[in-house]
Amino acid sequence: MPTDVVKTSGVSCQSVTKEFNRGAARVLALQGLNLQISPGELTLIVGPSGCGKTTLISLIAGTLDATSGEISVLGQDLVHMSKREKTTFRARNVGFVFQQFNLLPALTAAENVAVPLVINGWTKAKALERAAVVLKSVGLADRMHFLPAELSGGQQQRVAIARGIVHDPQLLVCDEPTSAIDAKSGQVVMELIRGLALESNRVTMVVTHDQRVFGFADRIVSMDDGRVSGEQRQTPADANHGTEQR
Numbered sequence: 279m280p281t282d283v284v285k286t287s288g289v290s291c292q293s294v295t296k297e298f299n300r301g302a303a304r305v306l307a308l309q310g311l312n313l314q315i316s317p318g319e320l321t322l323i324v325g326p327s328g329c330g331k332t333t334l335i336s337l338i339a340g341t342l343d344a345t346s347g348e349i350s351v352l353g354q355d356l357v358h359m360s361k362r363e364k365t366t367f368r369a370r371n372v373g374f375v376f377q378q379f380n381l382l383p384a385l386t387a388a389e390n391v392a393v394p395l396v397i398n399g400w401t402k403a404k405a406l407e408r409a410a411v412v413l414k415s416v417g418l419a420d421r422m423h424f425l426p427a428e429l430s431g432g433q434q435q436r437v438a439i440a441r442g443i444v445h446d447p448q449l450l451v452c453d454e455p456t457s458a459i460d461a462k463s464g465q466v467v468m469e470l471i472r473g474l475a476l477e478s479n480r481v482t483m484v485v486t487h488d489q490r491v492f493g494f495a496d497r498i499v500s501m502d503d504g505r506v507s508g509e510q511r512q513t514p515a516d517a518n519h520g521t522e523q524r
């Protein structure tokens with residue numbers, strides 16, 4: 279693999295492995311995975327349950343450390359960064375929409391969405407103002423002051439998405455962002471995510487099982503058993519943006 283690929287403003291994974299140890303048991307979740315992701319397009323990651331999708335995007339987002347291999351994100355060498363550098367890098371550049379939402383139960387929707395901004399030094403008032411704008415864009419203008427427990431699953435998912443994008447991250451990773459929402463909300467969310475990918479040349483990766491959203495992708499990367507097993511590109515003409523798919 280040419281070394282200049284590593285300096286891309288996108289994502290580059292080379293021979294990446296991730297091993298989890300559970301007592302005597304060893305799980306090899308990623309087994310020498312190679313992948314390049316370009317900015318400015320929407321990449322979907324698909325594959326059977328347990329094949330390593332969440333593990334992969336967690337390594338790329340810097341929330342997990344690889345066991346071996348090289349990972350470059352936005353031109354930065356993630357593997358050799360100190361813990362502190364990684365935390366700062368993540369706070370500034372990474373939006374993560376978690377599979378299980380991970381909302382803070384004692385904070386309202388707006389307060390949850392404001393968290394990444396506050397971490398980046400915004401005042402609470404300014405952060406809440408911006409959070410309100412983003413919540414409105416995901417259709418939750420009337421739920422700003424609700425706690426997560428007072429929201430439906432789909433509404434919680436939209437709060438999680440708003441929190442993932444509020445600080446305008448250069449890398450956005452979303453784990454099953456449409457799994458808890460109906461087809462119409464799913465379309466709105468995917469249009470939003472695709473718009474974010476194209477605008478500002480952002481790196482945008484979405485893990486999904488949801489065939490209804492495949493039409494939004496520029497590229498679909500398939501994984502199996504901890505490796506990339508194939509990929510498919512869609513020209514804009516093929517991408518019907520989900521409208522004609524089930």
Ligand SMILES: Nc1ncnc2c1ncn2[C@@H]1O[C@H](COP(=O)(O)OP(=O)(O)OP(=O)(O)O)[C@@H](O)[C@H]1O
Pocket residue numbers: 298299300305306307325326327328329330331332333334377
């Ligand atoms: N913290 C952990 N400790 C031990 N094993 C883990 C841990 N996290 C993940 N694994 C294992 O790694 C493998 C890959 O898990 P991962 O969550 O990446 O799968 P996935 O492709 O995201 O699946 P799904 O589609 O069900 O979300 C699984 O076999 C899982 O059991």
Ligand SMILES: [Mg+2]
Pocket residue numbers: 331332333377453
């Ligand atoms: Mg997963």
